[in-house]
Amino acid sequence: MESIRIADLSKAYRTADGEVLRVLDGISLSVPTGSFFSLLGPSGCGKSTLLNVVAGLTDADGGTVAIPDDDRLGFVFQEPRLLEWKTVEANLAFALDGTDIPNGEYDRRIEDVLTRVGLQNVRTEYPRSLSRGMQQRVAIARAFCIEPDVLLMDEPFASVDEITARELRADLLDLWRLNEVTVLFVTHDIQEAVTLSDVVAVLSPKPAAIDATVEIETPRPREPDDEATWRYYERILSLLDGTSRTSPEDRR
Numbered sequence: 001m002e003s004i005r006i007a008d009l010s011k012a013y014r015t016a017d018g019e020v021l022r023v024l025d026g027i028s029l030s031v032p033t034g035s036f037f038s039l040l041g042p043s044g045c046g047k048s049t050l051l052n053v054v055a056g057l058t059d060a061d062g063g064t065v066a067i068p069d070d071d072r073l074g075f076v077f078q079e080p081r082l083l084e085w086k087t088v089e090a091n092l093a094f095a096l097d098g099t100d101i102p103n104g105e106y107d108r109r110i111e112d113v114l115t116r117v118g119l120q121n122v123r124t125e126y127p128r129s130l131s132r133g134m135q136q137r138v139a140i141a142r143a144f145c146i147e148p149d150v151l152l153m154d155e156p157f158a159s160v161d162e163i164t165a166r167e168l169r170a171d172l173l174d175l176w177r178l179n180e181v182t183v184l185f186v187t188h189d190i191q192e193a194v195t196l197s198d199v200v201a202v203l204s205p206k207p208a209a210i211d212a213t214v215e216i217e218t219p220r221p222r223e224p225d226d227e228a229t230w231r232y233y234e235r236i237l238s239l240l241d242g243t244s245r246t247s248p249e250d251r252r
């Protein structure tokens with residue numbers, strides 16, 4: 001079963017000086033239901049554009065994205081994007097308002113998810129009184145409180161320190177397992193992709209095409225300095241560098 005099917009997606013932007021900037025070039029991929037699937041590529045290659053097209057926030061020029069009609073989508077971006085004038089619990093309730101989840105369930109869901117990410121004590125705080133890492137934790141809780149079928153994440157840990165990022169990655173994996181959600185995760189960090197993912201799709205520089213998909217087969221939890229993690233790291237780095245020929249095993 002698959003949750004997201006992308007076929008032959010293309011996209012170009014027109015720059016301020018009228019030039020055409022081709023960003024996506026015939027992207028096709030299939031994201032299995034319940035998998036943790038990463039899109040990895042160099043800065044500026046078109047990862048966010050691809051995720052935004054999947055999210056329906058940007059129109060493609062060609063190709064299709066298919067997600068089952070009744071699937072609920074959640075988002076987490078690099079910035080927490082919390083509503084500053086609402087408390088933590090009100091931010092989560094606002095996300096729930098956008099769904100058909102009955103009001104009577106809000107309290108339990110908010111309490112559950114905040115407890116899971118260790119934020120039950122800041123339920124009535126405003127975002128400004130929280131650290132950046134805690135704000136991003138709230139953003140993750142907000143995404144999970146609606147119990148999404150598909151979660152789209154755009155470099156969610158790129159703007160927090162590495163210690164916090166490690167904690168957040170562990171929390172994310174716990175929530176992913178518990179909720180059986182399909183995650184499509186954008187990153188340019190190879191170790192992050194390897195430690196988290198079932199599958200890493202390696203994108204070429206823009207216009208982005210899928211250069212290879214690599215299945216990460218080692219059991220979790222995976223540490224950044226595990227030998228197996230390093231082996232995958234080297235393999236993916238060489239794919240990104242283009243220093244090694246893509247093996248038939250990688251090119252699917």
Ligand SMILES: Nc1ncnc2c1ncn2[C@@H]1O[C@H](COP(=O)(O)OP(=O)(O)OP(=O)(O)O)[C@@H](O)[C@H]1O
Pocket residue numbers: 013014015021023041042043044045046047048049050188206
């Ligand atoms: N609305 C837009 N209009 C014109 N050009 C754009 C627009 N959005 C993105 N671009 C350009 O398209 C290219 C791909 O951008 P995108 O943000 O999708 O890449 P990315 O891989 O996510 O980059 P990063 O890793 O740096 O976030 C970049 O050159 C960017 O400047």
